[in-house]
Amino acid sequence: MEMAETNTQATRREPDVELVKTYWRSVGERLLRDRVTVGVALILAVMVSASLLAPWLAPHDPMAGSVANRLKPVGTTGHLLGTDETGRDMLSRILYGGRLSLLCGLTPVILATLIGGFIGVIAGVAGGVVNALLMRLMDVLYAFPSVLLAVAICGVLGAGITNTILSLTIVFVPPIVRITESLTTQVRNLDFVEAARAAGASHLELIRFQVIANILGPLFVYATSLVSISIILASGLSFLGLGVVPPAAEWGLMLNALRQAIWVDPVLAALPGVAILVTSMCFNLLSDGLRTAMDTRLKA
Amino acid sequence: MSTPVASTAISPRPDRGGPMQPLLNVEGLRKHFRLKRGLLGGGGAVVRAVDDISFSVSKGHTLGIVGESGCGKSTTARLLMHLIEPDAGTVVFDGDPVGGPRGVSLRELRRQMQMVFQDSYASLNPRAQIADIIAFPARIHGLGARDARDRAAGLLEQVGLRPGQFARRYPHELSGGQRQRVNIARALVLSPRLLILDEAVSALDKSVEAQVLNLLADLKQQLSLSYIFISHDLNVVRHVSDRVLVMYLGQVVESGDTRSIFRTPRHPYTRALLSAVPTTDPERRTAVAPLTGDPPNPINPPDGCRFHTRCAFAEAVCRKLMPRMASADSGAGDHLVACHMANAGSGHSQAGSAGGMSA
Numbered sequence: 001m002e003m004a005e006t007n008t009q010a011t012r013r014e015p016d017v018e019l020v021k022t023y024w025r026s027v028g029e030r031l032l033r034d035r036v037t038v039g040v041a042l043i044l045a046v047m048v049s050a051s052l053l054a055p056w057l058a059p060h061d062p063m064a065g066s067v068a069n070r071l072k073p074v075g076t077t078g079h080l081l082g083t084d085e086t087g088r089d090m091l092s093r094i095l096y097g098g099r100l101s102l103l104c105g106l107t108p109v110i111l112a113t114l115i116g117g118f119i120g121v122i123a124g125v126a127g128g129v130v131n132a133l134l135m136r137l138m139d140v141l142y143a144f145p146s147v148l149l150a151v152a153i154c155g156v157l158g159a160g161i162t163n164t165i166l167s168l169t170i171v172f173v174p175p176i177v178r179i180t181e182s183l184t185t186q187v188r189n190l191d192f193v194e195a196a197r198a199a200g201a202s203h204l205e206l207i208r209f210q211v212i213a214n215i216l217g218p219l220f221v222y223a224t225s226l227v228s229i230s231i232i233l234a235s236g237l238s239f240l241g242l243g244v245v246p247p248a249a250e251w252g253l254m255l256n257a258l259r260q261a262i263w264v265d266p267v268l269a270a271l272p273g274v275a276i277l278v279t280s281m282c283f284n285l286l287s288d289g290l291r292t293a294m295d296t297r298l299k300a
Numbered sequence: 301m302s303t304p305v306a307s308t309a310i311s312p313r314p315d316r317g318g319p320m321q322p323l324l325n326v327e328g329l330r331k332h333f334r335l336k337r338g339l340l341g342g343g344g345a346v347v348r349a350v351d352d353i354s355f356s357v358s359k360g361h362t363l364g365i366v367g368e369s370g371c372g373k374s375t376t377a378r379l380l381m382h383l384i385e386p387d388a389g390t391v392v393f394d395g396d397p398v399g400g401p402r403g404v405s406l407r408e409l410r411r412q413m414q415m416v417f418q419d420s421y422a423s424l425n426p427r428a429q430i431a432d433i434i435a436f437p438a439r440i441h442g443l444g445a446r447d448a449r450d451r452a453a454g455l456l457e458q459v460g461l462r463p464g465q466f467a468r469r470y471p472h473e474l475s476g477g478q479r480q481r482v483n484i485a486r487a488l489v490l491s492p493r494l495l496i497l498d499e500a501v502s503a504l505d506k507s508v509e510a511q512v513l514n515l516l517a518d519l520k521q522q523l524s525l526s527y528i529f530i531s532h533d534l535n536v537v538r539h540v541s542d543r544v545l546v547m548y549l550g551q552v553v554e555s556g557d558t559r560s561i562f563r564t565p566r567h568p569y570t571r572a573l574l575s576a577v578p579t580t581d582p583e584r585r586t587a588v589a590p591l592t593g594d595p596p597n598p599i600n601p602p603d604g605c606r607f608h609t610r611c612a613f614a615e616a617v618c619r620k621l622m623p624r625m626a627s628a629d630s631g632a633g634d635h636l637v638a639c640h641m642a643n644a645g646s647g648h649s650q651a652g653s654a655g656g657m658s659a
Binding site: 022023190194200201202214 | 378381383406407410411414415417419422423424425426427428429433436437440441470483486490
């Protein structure tokens with residue numbers, strides 16, 4: 001550091017070596033060096049593509065039951081993961097179920113991040129009365145336990161995928177607003193934002209050029225950690241009969257349907273739960289990995 | 301090595317009032333922060349961060365502002381930049397009142413007056429490249445992306461950083477001295493006439509500090525700038541300033557020509573500050589601590605002279621009456637001090653005896 005400072009003259013002879021390594025590129029490089037995150041990302045990639053390709057991968061029709069083949073154990077020929085209480089192929093149902101579970105896990109988080117991020121940035125930058133109003137409004141929603149709120153909203157709106165997504169979005173908006181608002185307030189009080197104000201930047205210019213870039217990383221990390229909660233909540237709603245309607249395949253719903261079978265074949269009954277567990281854990285680990293990779297100070 | 305100015309939007313503004321007109325004239329600047337009231341409506345105390353201060357900055361000069369931490373130096377800087385709204389006081393920039401209906405707009409003021417912050421890291425956006433950081437003020441003042449980048453490159457060159465090497469870097473890839481050079485470049489991008497340096501070199505180590513000070517001196521010459529140099533380092537202030545303002549608890553206690561202040565300090569606080577300056581001469585070592593204790597809480601500043609709680613010469617009159625700024629010497633009248641001892645009619649037993657004759 002000291003050398004670079006005193007040798008500005010000497011370094012003039014060096015060729016123009018551009019150190020063009022943008023922030024996101026160096027984050028990417030650090031992510032690739034993190035084995036756990038890479039492994040987790042691979043597992044998720046496999047699960048997502050398997051769900052998307054379910055119509056081609058599934059050995060059976062996920063809806064076709066057979067009274068003769070009910071509750072076959074894992075490893076049965078023709079039914080690799082066995083069959084459920086109405087004789088439907090478990091592997092096919094888990095593949096198809098992944099589509100709905102992932103949809104219910106990701107969509108509410110994406111929607112809530114967009115809506116909550118917007119409200120949070122406004123509250124953080126505006127401050128004062130606007131901030132107080134918005135944040136107290138969020139506190140009202142925040143006061144309910146998330147499961148209860150989701151159940152209440154879904155109960156009012158009725159079962160179904162759209163309503164599940166809607167209610168989960170409403171559940172996730174307040175925490176995201178809170179995080180965004182506190183991140184924005186933090187950034188807003190830093191010297192470089194003050195320097196930008198001293199240069200005459202408007203609120204909008206502050207948000208666009210100074211705030212967004214500095215809150216995006218942590219916000220993204222937080223949102224990823226919500227995906228697993230979202231999957232579990234969506235499954236919970238289905239389990240309670242408030243989410244996806246039977247006979248559609250969805251992990252939470254399958255878990256509910258098979259709960260009677262836990263005395264007959266616990267391994268089989270646990271399969272949808274395992275799928276939920278693995279997916280949500282992967283999203284959590286991914287979120288951890290991202291957080292580590294985005295921490296510039298670790299590197300600096 | 302002057303930077304080609306690409307647009308009139310940010311080209312230097314002409315001198316309006318001539319060299320004799322002060323570039324900046326501040327009259328009765330005041331900021332009191334109201335503390336949050338308690339739940340039951342109690343409290344509501346007021347912090348007198350800056351309490352009626354007045355000064356002016358001549359064109360091409362450097363005004364040093366010194367004082368202990370918490371005396372209102374940085375608040376003054378932020379008030380001048382209008383980052384905080386002053387409660388009272390007028391700011392006149394080169395003859396134009398700021399913010400008035402016929403005066404200079406805030407936007408225009410910020411073009412002509414820029415600031416360099418103390419924390420070189422916190423004052424740079426960690427997610428932006430150096431060239432974009434420098435170009436940002438020019439961009440929001442209407443300069444095109446290409447022109448702004450070119451101008452940023454020119455300024456990097458001017459502050460001694462090779463554009464090819466530094467333009468695409470991020471703040472955390474630079475040393476403290478380099479970052480402060482970037483901060484200076486950003487402050488210069490709008491071609492301002494007055495630069496407020498708020499402890500701009502205080503966080504740097506001595507050798508780097510000297511380099512940055514030399515850079516500032518060169519830039520001042522090349523771009524005919526004026527500086528307000530805020531620092532707690534008296535040696536540095538003495539070195540760079542033409543005039544000095546000594547602040548204590550939100551008020552100016554003494555102001556005058558740098559030489560006059562350092563040779564014949566009149567206020568007991570200034571004297572204490574000066575005797576606290578470390579020296580390398582063993583013959584001149586300080587035997588007695590010049591000042592003990594912390595400054596009183598600005599939430600409840602003492603009545604009378606604010607310094608009387610720590611002053612060795614404090615008498616009854618000091619506890620009752622707040623001294624006004626008055627000429628400290630019969631001659632030039634440029635050296636002002638707010639102390640009863642400098643005022644013969646004040647009723648202080650040592651009035652008029654402490655060194656000079658008064659009118």
